[in-house]
Amino acid sequence: MLLLRRFCQFLIFVALTILTQIGGVAYLLALLATRVLGKRRLAATFGLFILFYAAMAVTANFVAPTFGRVLLSCIPGERGSVFVKSPIYCLLNRNYVTPPMRDLVTALAEDLDREFPGTATVALDGNFPFWDGFPLLPHLSHDDGKKLDLAFYYKTADGDFLNGATRSPIGYFAFEEPAAGDEQPCKGRKDVITTRWNFAWLQPFFPAYGIEEQRTAFALRWLSTEGVERFGLDKIFLEPHIKNALGLSSDTIRFQGCRAARHDDHIHIQIR
Template sequence: MLPFILHALAALILTLLTQIGGVAYLFALAAARICGLGRFPAKLALFLLCYAAATVATQFAAPAFGRVPLSCLSSAEDRLIVRSPIYCALNRNYVTPKLRDLAEALAAHMDAQFPGTVTFALDANFPFVNGFPLLPHLSHADGKKLDFAYYYKDAGGAFLNDATPSPIGYFAFEEPGLGDELPCAGRHDWLTTRWNFDALQPLFPAYRIEEQRTAAAVAWLTTEGVTRFGLQKIFIEPHLKNALGITDAHVRFQGCRAARHDDHLHIQIE
């Protein structure tokens, strides 16, 4: 009974993390039994092979379900780059074709206005099934949501292209200053993903958000993004919105139960 529970738990965890990993795990488990594989290294190798095959097959199957992958295979000429291979390895890089076109158009605009600028995409969505949660996000479940990294500068004010303080683009927060708007001050919600990760902050380099490029990206999203691609919302922390001088109604606060958005920018389309 215990082995069954452990296998079921492993399949569940892999499904929650990757959507297709649980199926690959069960297939590998059955194949290992048929082939008489008993050693853990052999079983692990078989699972990794099955998972890799399923991941490749998913790239061809997902368009039939209305989603396409943002590529992790970038060249020196590419200006839209998925920040970390982990997003592709976990199948978290899928969007609708319209959202992919928006992301590519934003990156092209930023490159045209600020030559050479790289735009980083972060978490997107899983490849299949509307409503399937992309944990820990509350809304990335239909192919119409995508996170971008902010643009950064070093402590001396020099723009840092192709760099973010966190290697995955998340959890390195732009902390509010004295007197900044703090909509969640004094709240102690139990059910929340608004985690501060205080212990991690000293580990990140002292980068700051590069205001000119970040404001330009938001300006494009709230104009061209709305009219051409049906952008509905952008989530940014209020203190950043104020610091960047943003007043457009499409830019909103995500609420106190959702993750902080002073480490990344969230967009969603119709």
């Protein structure tokens, strides 16, 4: 029985570490504290875990810069701001980037707001606060603070711009399906090992918003020009049918490959 309990605790430690980077340590501290205090109940362990995790998450804000990371806010700010879409990304410590990446997306948000007043720029997954090489699953490359996902800019079916909105509550998995005649480099492939999930069953649950072409195209052109020249942007990942539909031709905007996640629900950017 003791062995089973220890195995379950190990699994919880691994899961919390994978999900949050710091959660596993907070869980171990909670287990140690309950033993010292003589309290072995689940409620006590859970309460102490929340306490330790909250303290470590706040501390991470101040320690992360020593690892070359800063956080992006999950709270919408004033006009021309960039914010992380869902509070869950902040709760899971997935909203950290390097200072150059923060400067890049801040400049993008400011320039886009000057072109289209009142426009907010929405970020999605960034990176964890500590250590290069620590994976941010399910992403294949978000492990050094130099990668960030951005949401598309959306409009209603009537063409009205939806500021700060996304089709999906978390910004992912609401795909812009290609038409029959669009470029589809992965059509017909049946890869066994892949993160290119389609989630066809989920699509009917998302609202029928469309990409707001002017703002999205402006952002991508800015990233592939100003972003490259001023901030060292290296790559933008986007599905070919979105690139073609927006009339974009920059070589910086690339297809990510058929085993990586689809990029017709968001924009992936990375710097050198």
